[in-house]
Amino acid sequence: MTTDNMNTIYMETVSAPTNIACIKYWGKASKEYNTPINDSVSVTLDQADMCAVTTASASRQFKQDRLWLNGVEEVDAHTSKRFRACVDSIKHLASDRIDPATGDILVKKEEWKNMYFHISSYNTFPTAAGLASSAAGYAALVASLARLMCAKETFPGELTTIARQGSGSSCRSLMGGFVAWKMGGEKEDCSDSFAEQIADENHWPEIRALILVVSDQKKDTSSTSGMSNSVATSELLRYRAEVIVPKRMQMIEKAWLEHDFETFGKITMMDSNQFHAICLDTVPPIFYMNDISKSVVQIVHAYNEWAGEIRAAYTFDAGPNAVLYTLQKYAVEVGALMLRFYPGHLSDYISNDIFAKEIKEFQLDERLVQAAMKTGRIAKEGDVKKIYYTKSGPAPQTLSAERSLIDTVTGLNTYNRDY
């Protein structure tokens, strides 16, 4: 028996992390299934500073699927291919929803397909900043729907094959720690293209990440159209995907498992540069890094050279923002170096107050400052808008009912973006 009635609204709220790739995904093998031409691997970031929060709700009273993003309804969302792929695929994995208190069946597995969904989602960081907001967003969408419908995977990683149909790299945000996305390519339904955890977030707890949100007036090329152009026009891309990436994947996974920051950092930087090299080899060329991004690259190289070892490793996604991986023991030094050359005076310029205080008080070695100045970088406010300080973190988390973004009575969005 089921207690489901016309007015009941079932809901689940989750938060999901962003992830920043060390071996980059660039190029689709199948546009239909959204599978990549090469394996990739990323660090899942902690959700304290940056995450997507999503409530998925279902009810017999709902007349159609509806989606609110950052408080604003996306009126055509329910017809979009990406959104539909996620919702409809999870319906296929749905099972009975049971009241944990009574053991009663609330919704029978076959009833989900007769329901519509109201979904509300927001990012705790600016969407426009280009910080993998779609990865966090689709991971949260898939995780919230999967929890709501008590989805049961028929093979490990099946949910990640659904998430990648929403946004490729979002599949890596369904797991914590260090996560690989296998390109697959053997199975016709592309079910062998899934994410796999290499090590969880506790394996290398010393890993830290600094994110420099770099100012940029220009509009970015979207990654979907950019990578499509690269596949069509860059002769170097195929060689990268077929010959170079497989070797790098092996090396970087080994480095992560062995806590070998030197190798991890070296490959991370090389692969970021190679990804942007491929963008430049595209017709017409795509420029994601700007002169500010480049100055970060040069300062990081000057820093590592001064240190005589790799203490920081930069990586850039499809935009000018820099992500610097480092180790806890060097994080304050790295932060102080960045603050020295990319100063900012706003109170929330550094995401973390304790870290902000530590880096302001840290005395940089004068030879390091001199070495960094030789890159030609002159400290200037405004080139970086914000610095996030974070670390490796866990998979999507279930949030309590009071974090819900959907009204339990009306089924409408309750979230209002206040910035």
Next chain:
Amino acid sequence: MTTDNMNTIYMETVSAPTNIACIKYWGKASKEYNTPINDSVSVTLDQADMCAVTTASASRQFKQDRLWLNGVEEVDAHTSKRFRACVDSIKHLASDRIDPATGDILVKKEEWKNMYFHISSYNTFPTAAGLASSAAGYAALVASLARLMCAKETFPGELTTIARQGSGSSCRSLMGGFVAWKMGGEKEDCSDSFAEQIADENHWPEIRALILVVSDQKKDTSSTSGMSNSVATSELLRYRAEVIVPKRMQMIEKAWLEHDFETFGKITMMDSNQFHAICLDTVPPIFYMNDISKSVVQIVHAYNEWAGEIRAAYTFDAGPNAVLYTLQKYAVEVGALMLRFYPGHLSDYISNDIFAKEIKEFQLDERLVQAAMKTGRIAKEGDVKKIYYTKSGPAPQTLSAERSLIDTVTGLNTYNRDY
């Protein structure tokens, strides 16, 4: 009999052109012989605006080889490997110098090796601007010495094998028009790595070049150290050299011979971008293009898209300066477009007064201006320091005695740079 005596000073003065590659040379196969890992091809530019002028003189009164560059003596030049390679190799090809009026032998071929050389050279354009000044300089050095010593090649292109030992790309400046530098690699002495004229400067007289000297505070990575790092660290470079360049060489030579600007321009732009992609794939990455360079790239793509055909093609060497190839019929439009987005008010901002007047008066299509503005470029003075307008031109030229830079009595430099 010879009329040579202790005090006679023999001299020859030549001018030599710069050249701007369409398929780029990047990477040495032999550091000793200065041979490349791939073929390259370039347009030799007219010497009216930009050239190197060099006087090579020899006398029994000289006590050692001496070199003046832009009026300043380079005291250690005579011991430099590059300089010695040029001077000593040409001595091996020397023949009798004969008085054209009397038929008397002035210097017997075996006497050259007992003489020292005083050489003075200057560029008619700023050396620091990064406009292939070393290519013009070494071509002028080799051409002046070869004329002075009446050098006889033992095989066609032998002088270019000497010039490349001074500066790789200078071998292409010994010929006019469209010139390929063959990588060679079969012969142990590298004598099969020489320049070869694909077509002379009269084959495609409509070809024009605009050179935008782009401002840049930063110091460049020298091309010698840059390409050495690329060979050592870029996995993409080998693939480019072995697989991609051979195809492009065939296509671009055919395009040039057939006056096919569409293909010529397309390959030129792709190869420039790929060269800079390789630089970015180098460890540590090398950045030659800056945000101003990139904006030129984007405006040229917007222009060609607006036109529905390729009317302009950019290429960038190891620095931020843009060279735009175009056809005579579009040159004023291209110039006007550049002036619109890279304005300058100095009287010599445009190298050519007639062209300057034409482009100032030209009415750009408003839709073109709108399309170019969509790249995000905002017209700003100072981003470009000077615009040269030039065309394809001939091989080094012999200049008359009054252009000599060496005093006929003292054998000392007479040139004083006045800027």
